[in-house]
Amino acid sequence: MRKRVVITGIGCINPMGNDVETVWNGLKESQSGVGYTTVFDASGFPTTISAEIKDFEIADFGETEQDWKHRARHTQFAAGAARQAVDASGCLDGNLDPTRFGVYLGSGEGNQDFLSFAKMVSAALTEDGLDTAKFIKTGLDSLNPMAELEQEPNMPAGYMASMFNAQGPNFNCLTACAASSQAIGEATEIIRRGDADVMLSGGTHSMIHPFGVTGFNLLTALSTSNDEPQKASRPFDRLRDGFVLGEGAAMVVLEELEHAKQRGASIYGEVLGYGTTADAYRITDIHPEGRGAIACMNMALKDAKVAPEQVNYVNAHGTSTTVNDKVESLACRQVFGENADNVPVSSTKSMMGHLIAAAGVTELIVCLMAIRDGVLPPTINYENPDPLCDLDYVPNAAREATCNIALNNSFGFGGQNITLVVGRMK
Secondary structure (H helix, E strand, O other), rough: OOOEEEEEEEEEEOOOOOOOOHHHHHHHHHHHHHHHOOOOOOOOOOEEEEOOOOOHHHHHHHOOOHHHHEEEEEEHHHHHHHHHHHHHOOOOOOOOOHHHHHEEEOOOOOOHHHHHHHHHHHHEEEOOOEHHHHHHHHHHHOHHHHHHHHOOOOOHHHHHHHHOOOOOOOEEOOOOOHHHHHHHHHHHHHHOOOOOOEEEEEEEEEOOOHHHHHHHHHHOEEEEOOOOOOHHOOOOOOOOOEEEEEEEEEEEEEEEEEHHHOOOOOEEEEEEEEEEEEEEOOOOOOOOOOEEEEHHHHHHHHHHHHHHOOOEEEEOOOOOOHHHHHHHHHHHHHHHHHHHHOOEOOOOOOHHOOHHHHHHHHHHHHHHHHHHHHHEOOOOOOOOEEEOOOOOEEOOOOOOOOEEEEEEEEEEEOEEEEEEEEOOOO
């Protein structure tokens, strides 16, 4: 008999705020964390808007600023979110065996040293092309080896293990926008099979930098509605033109149920089901018939032993791109069948932007809050109905509703599909 997995701690650093309650209150009030980009000069880019972290100080989370000042931006966000989650859990207050405490994150790359890279290129450019020897020599003279190390996607997981003496399993996956949801699913499986009692899981990412914005602009994935930043992310709306890039981190403490009960832990909810599939189609396009998304949702429901009609709320991947929103709506209609019109589906990316690797875990925490408070967060900026997106998107204002079981979708470039089902603890 597999072990049951519950969530005993949550934390987040988010464009809406730097703790769970601030973020949740903002979502309930239909606020937006989107504004003009200040992390770098984006004035010459097609997209000049993003959802940035504001007023973040690592010292606010009990860490010494001097120790962290050279660590990557997303690693610092991860530390803040993890400290919140671990403290909320209280899992370190007792006699937790450190070898039974692991970390599984979905984290992206760290800081990019653009000035040094530009210096390397300019020093090595010749009439015949790039002088590789000069390029390498300039890099050896100018690059900081520790800064290069901080770029590695596994660094946040290593730092989190060190912070909390988590000597158990330690992994990082980077499956684009599905990464942190996949990390939670796989961490759940580790506990289910008995290889750990507690897992710190979630994700962190910041792609608000010249390479990140350039790449997404080249893919025509970002909104260019620069005139009204807070209205730019408009999932399921007929006039949507792309997602708004965000940044942040969110973490959950996953725990084996009996282990949590024995120490009297407070429980936010239970991870009931996990589904993971690949579209096996195109790298940046979801399959037009939603085959991967449909299979993923059905797999998660089967794993949870939950019938489609038992789902009270879906937090959609809902990126505000033309193809994703249309196909996700189609997939939901296929999965929920005749009951599809009765299942509220909303996208909180309309307010906080797309946090890429950190998106899934952030939205899972939103699901837990919806279950706790009986409030469904809205899809803001929904003004122009799209006949190809014909579900109940909780438009523009939060809604009071009983929520016992919620489903969270995360779909990433490369055809990655992850669905998590969470429920009220019984």
